[in-house]
Amino acid sequence: MLSLRIGAVLLVLGLAGAQTAPTPAPYTLFSPEGRRPVPARLISGQEMFALDDLASLFQLTVKEDSLAGGLIVTARAQSIVLTPGQSLASVGGRLISLPAAPFKDGRSWYVPVDFVSRALAPTLGARLELRKPSRLLLFGDVRVPRIAGKVEPQGSLARLTLDVSPQTPHAVTQDGTRLVIKFEADALDAALPASPVPDLIQGLRPGDGPASLVVDLGPRFGTYRTSDLPGDRGTVRVVIDVIAATTSPSAGGAPATTPPAPPLPDTPPLLDIAPSGGIRTIVVDAGHGGAEDGARGPSGTLEKNVTLSVARRLKAALESRLGVRVILTRDGDTHVELDERAALANNNKADLFVSLHANASVRASASGAEVFYLSLEEYGDQAQRVAKGETEALPVFGGGTRDIEVILWEMAQARYIEQSAVLAQAVEAALRDKVPMSPRAIQQAPFRVLVGANMPAVLVEMGFITNAEQEKQLSSDGFQVSIVQALVDSIVRYRDRPAARAGAIGGTATPRAGGGIRP
Numbered sequence: 001m002l003s004l005r006i007g008a009v010l011l012v013l014g015l016a017g018a019q020t021a022p023t024p025a026p027y028t029l030f031s032p033e034g035r036r037p038v039p040a041r042l043i044s045g046q047e048m049f050a051l052d053d054l055a056s057l058f059q060l061t062v063k064e065d066s067l068a069g070g071l072i073v074t075a076r077a078q079s080i081v082l083t084p085g086q087s088l089a090s091v092g093g094r095l096i097s098l099p100a101a102p103f104k105d106g107r108s109w110y111v112p113v114d115f116v117s118r119a120l121a122p123t124l125g126a127r128l129e130l131r132k133p134s135r136l137l138l139f140g141d142v143r144v145p146r147i148a149g150k151v152e153p154q155g156s157l158a159r160l161t162l163d164v165s166p167q168t169p170h171a172v173t174q175d176g177t178r179l180v181i182k183f184e185a186d187a188l189d190a191a192l193p194a195s196p197v198p199d200l201i202q203g204l205r206p207g208d209g210p211a212s213l214v215v216d217l218g219p220r221f222g223t224y225r226t227s228d229l230p231g232d233r234g235t236v237r238v239v240i241d242v243i244a245a246t247t248s249p250s251a252g253g254a255p256a257t258t259p260p261a262p263p264l265p266d267t268p269p270l271l272d273i274a275p276s277g278g279i280r281t282i283v284v285d286a287g288h289g290g291a292e293d294g295a296r297g298p299s300g301t302l303e304k305n306v307t308l309s310v311a312r313r314l315k316a317a318l319e320s321r322l323g324v325r326v327i328l329t330r331d332g333d334t335h336v337e338l339d340e341r342a343a344l345a346n347n348n349k350a351d352l353f354v355s356l357h358a359n360a361s362v363r364a365s366a367s368g369a370e371v372f373y374l375s376l377e378e379y380g381d382q383a384q385r386v387a388k389g390e391t392e393a394l395p396v397f398g399g400g401t402r403d404i405e406v407i408l409w410e411m412a413q414a415r416y417i418e419q420s421a422v423l424a425q426a427v428e429a430a431l432r433d434k435v436p437m438s439p440r441a442i443q444q445a446p447f448r449v450l451v452g453a454n455m456p457a458v459l460v461e462m463g464f465i466t467n468a469e470q471e472k473q474l475s476s477d478g479f480q481v482s483i484v485q486a487l488v489d490s491i492v493r494y495r496d497r498p499a500a501r502a503g504a505i506g507g508t509a510t511p512r513a514g515g516g517i518r519p
């Protein structure tokens with residue numbers, strides 16, 4: 001795992017750049033009243049604040065006690081007693097230690113910066129936080145989340161992870177060649193990484209607002225996906241996958257943000273694999289299950305329950321209307337591994353694989369259905385050669401050595417990419433008649449569940465469960481029935497497409513009469 005990070009902390013605060021030694025850059029005090037620079041001085045290797053500065057910022061009184069030879073700092077009726085030459089101080093009667101003794105220069109006293117967190121914070125009765133690495137002082141009710149970023153290449157995508165502490169609402173939007181991540185905060189305390197994948201992510205930088213970050217996208221950018229993973233102790237990990245544009249033989253490298261060009265109807269289908277377009281067995285995959293809830297709606301609706309409900313309805317509709325055999329990857333609230341789902345379809349020689357999911361977004365307003373088929377970019381040259389028919393390698397289930405088996409397994413879907421694209425377009429067109437669609441209605445992505453499927457395969461995100469309105473729809477009978485009708489229609493449309501019929505030489509494809517057959 002490759003992880004490059006710039007050593008320097010990059011502050012998204014509009015601070016003056018670091019000054020040259022020996023004067024260190026000032027700290028910035030953030031409070032609800034605004035921000036102020038607080039100068040620091042390097043004295044005997046210790047960063048120190050002038051006590052006078054702290055006194056005016058935090059309404060302290062400072063008295064020299066000439067009898068005892070000490071300094072008495074009073075904050076909110078509590079006393080901090082400092083003794084020249086000693087690094088111990090008394091705070092409200094309790095002893096604390098400082099990294100250095102107070103220092104007198106002319107008439108001014110200086111204290112180590114840690115005085116703020118160790119002595120002042122406990123006496124002020126309000127939040128006062130010293131962040132040395134980012135040179136911040138946070139006072140009172142201000143939101144300045146810490147953000148640690150990392151960019152890692154993962155096959156054909158670049159994964160940006162941002163660990164945000166504390167958890168802070170945010171939204172990711174695309175703005176031309178940039179992604180903008182906007183946080184609901186007063187400022188960001190961000191360590192931004194260098195990108196080892198400049199053709200996907202050129203770099204990260206502070207945005208225009210006080211609390212936004214910009215991801216400059218590289219020339220290979222196709223699309224992106226984002227998800228939030230809850231972290232430890234109130235933190236959140238924001239994951240943004242920047243996915244390379246797909247260069248499919250027919251689309252000629254069109255970015256995946258625009259729907260890929262449909263393969264021409266007269267593109268020779270892989271007739272040796274699907275001789276007639278006849279469809280006998282369909283595997284319907286209810287996403288998630290068991291301990292894996294999937295996404296959760298604002299009212300608590302779980303993706304795993306929605307997908308199972310739609311899967312059961314779809315099975316009944318396909319069986320009764322098309323007379324096909326339908327196998328569910330799960331018919332209960334059980335955990336099924338992603339690879340097992342494809343294996344079930346392969347072992348049953350299914351003709352189609354349809355995976356059902358509900359989408360999630362940090363943007364509560366995100367809505368609409370999306371249809372995915374596999375992107376091969378993730379799976380390297382060999383998979384793409386298989387897709388183009390340039391090798392005779394066939395997915396052999398249970399054959400060969402383990403290594404070879406794994407490689408072939410990973411390529412199973414490669415031969416079906418074009419057919420999966422056609423299926424995805426049929427699904428998209430049929431859904432569009434019945435339910436709201438996302439602006440990015442067809443996309444390619446390296447979904448694990450599709451990779452091993454040895455047949456045309458699509459994944460349908462039926463709607464955004466994180467959108468309150470769509471959450472209601474997704475659990476309603478009416479919406480589920482609409483989704484099921486659209487999926488049945490699309491499978492009929494796919495089955496009866498001209499390319500499939502052309503390949504049906506005395507085969508099982510249903511001949512069309514008039515304007516087409518309705519199931």
Ligand SMILES: [Zn+2]
Pocket residue numbers: 287288294295303356357358
């Ligand atoms: Zn899902």
